[in-house]
Amino acid sequence: GESVGLHLPTLSVQEGDNSIINCAYSNSASDYFIWYKQESGKGPQFIIDIRSNMDKRQGQRVTVLLNKTVKHLSLQIAATQPGDSAVYFCAENRGTGGYQKVTFGTGTKLQVIP
Amino acid sequence: ETGVTQSPTHLIKTRGQQVTLRCSSQSGHNTVSWYQQALGQGPQFIFQYYREEENGRGNFPPRFSGLQFPNYSSELNVNALELDDSALYLCASTLSGGGISGHEQYFGPGTRLTVT
Numbered sequence: 001g002e003s004v005g006l007h008l009p010t011l012s013v014q015e016g017d018n019s020i021i022n023c024a025y026s027n028s029a030s031d032y033f034i035w036y037k038q039e040s041g042k043g044p045q046f047i048i049d050i051r052s053n054m055d056k057r058q059g060q061r062v063t064v065l066l067n068k069t070v071k072h073l074s075l076q077i078a079a080t081q082p083g084d085s086a087v088y089f090c091a092e093n094r095g096t097g098g099y100q101k102v103t104f105g106t107g108t109k110l111q112v113i114p
Numbered sequence: 115e116t117g118v119t120q121s122p123t124h125l126i127k128t129r130g131q132q133v134t135l136r137c138s139s140q141s142g143h144n145t146v147s148w149y150q151q152a153l154g155q156g157p158q159f160i161f162q163y164y165r166e167e168e169n170g171r172g173n174f175p176p177r178f179s180g181l182q183f184p185n186y187s188s189e190l191n192v193n194a195l196e197l198d199d200s201a202l203y204l205c206a207s208t209l210s211g212g213g214i215s216g217h218e219q220y221f222g223p224g225t226r227l228t229v230t
Binding site: 041042043044045046089091101102103104105106107 | 116118147149154155156157158159170172204206219220221222223224
């Protein structure tokens, strides 16, 4: 079956430190992965994505790493700020019968300590 | 803000009742997906509409149904409500040819449904 799961439900990080959020997936056919940020009372917001033919992608203060051998991806946030406090979801995207289906993991809550 | 709006913001219904939730997609977006997000969980895909046709469905029973209108706005209808239907319902719009790339999917703020 397909599943996208996270290792840690809650992560507390000191302001200014780097954060690493991990995610495991089980479907080797997944070809596209996305990280979302969801703040309280809001819908998920796209952060960064990566295709299965890549192993690293960088954005502004964020880096996603993909290890297809062990079906693992991670989100690294540099110099974590209070505004980064939110729930972070990894999601996999794969073609299914003519449409692209996005499957979300459970989520990791990031708490930034001032 | 994404430009995707949903109504109502909150809703309380009784078990067995029916509910209709609405979503206005971002201007020009022709694809709308609906998700159910239970407390403490990730969003679960319900179905997707592209040009007024359902073109994909998750593991949800037929009492979850939807519509998409010519202006690409959408409705989610749930019949015979159950207590477990209590959740945040999210819609996401996309401009695509029937598929979704994550960065093109814009979520609304959701409708919080409580079934008592």
